[in-house]
Structure formats: C-alpha cells, structure tokens
Amino acid sequence: MTCRLVALGVLLALVGTPAAQAQMSLDVAKITCRQALFDKFISTKTKLLALWLSGYYNGKRGNTTIDINAIEANQDKVEDYCRLNQDITVMEAVEKVLGPKK
Numbered sequence: 001m002t003c004r005l006v007a008l009g010v011l012l013a014l015v016g017t018p019a020a021q022a023q024m025s026l027d028v029a030k031i032t033c034r035q036a037l038f039d040k041f042i043s044t045k046t047k048l049l050a051l052w053l054s055g056y057y058n059g060k061r062g063n064t065t066i067d068i069n070a071i072e073a074n075q076d077k078v079e080d081y082c083r084l085n086q087d088i089t090v091m092e093a094v095e096k097v098l099g100p101k102k
Contacts, residue, residue, distance in 0.1 A: 028052060031090045033082030050075040053094055074098055 024041070028049070035042045036049065054071050058064070074097075081097045082090065 028056070029089060029091055032086065033088055033090055033093055034086040036090050037079070037082055037086065046075065046079070049090065050078075053090070057094070057098075 026042070031042060031049070036046060037043055042049070050071055054066070054074070058066070074094075077097050078090065078093050081093050082088075085093060085096075088096075
C-alpha cells in the first residue's frame with residue numbers, strides 16, 4: 001500500500017510540474033561577430049542565424065526563392081570575415097561581404 005502511495009505521489013509530481021523551457025530572444029542587429037564565433041549559446045546556432053539572415057535580406061528584396069548552397073557558401077564567407085573583424089555586428093559583416101542589399 002505504501003509503495004502505491006509513493007508511486008502515485010511521484011507520478012502526480014511529474015505530471016503536475018510543467019516542463020521548464022528557457023526562452024531567449026535575440027536582437028540579431030546587435031549580435032557581434034565575436035559572439036557569433038565564440039559565445040556558448042549563439043555560436044552553436046550559426047546555421048539558424050544564417051537562415052534567419054538569408055530570409056531577412058531576401059524578404060527585403062521580395063525574393064521568395066531559397067538557394068541552400070548559396071546560404072552555406074555565404075555563411076562561410078561571412079564567418080571568414082568575422083574572424084578578422086570580431087567587433088562589428090554580423091549584419092554589418094553580411095553587408096560588407098555580400099554587398100549592399102537593395
């Protein structure tokens with residue numbers, strides 16, 4: 001009987017406790033190259049950042065096509081530039097490396 005009560009108590013505790021999820025919002029315009037390269041959280045998300053930036057700039061141009069190979073190649077170019085210019089923002093690096101966006 002005691003085992004059943006303990007098991008029931010554990011089950012209710014697990015079901016009744018909402019899963020803790022960390023929410024993090026980033027202002028992409030403020031992310032520096034140093035953060036993109038070395039920050040423990042941001043550096044692991046560079047592919048997501050590259051996709052977001054691609055969507056952002058393509059959206060500004062009204063372009064709805066996606067070229068996966070171009071995104072990867074552009075990400076490599078921007079990362080190389082960022083290694084040499086760690087104090088500028090990633091968005092500045094994108095504009096320097098890939099040219100002015102119309």
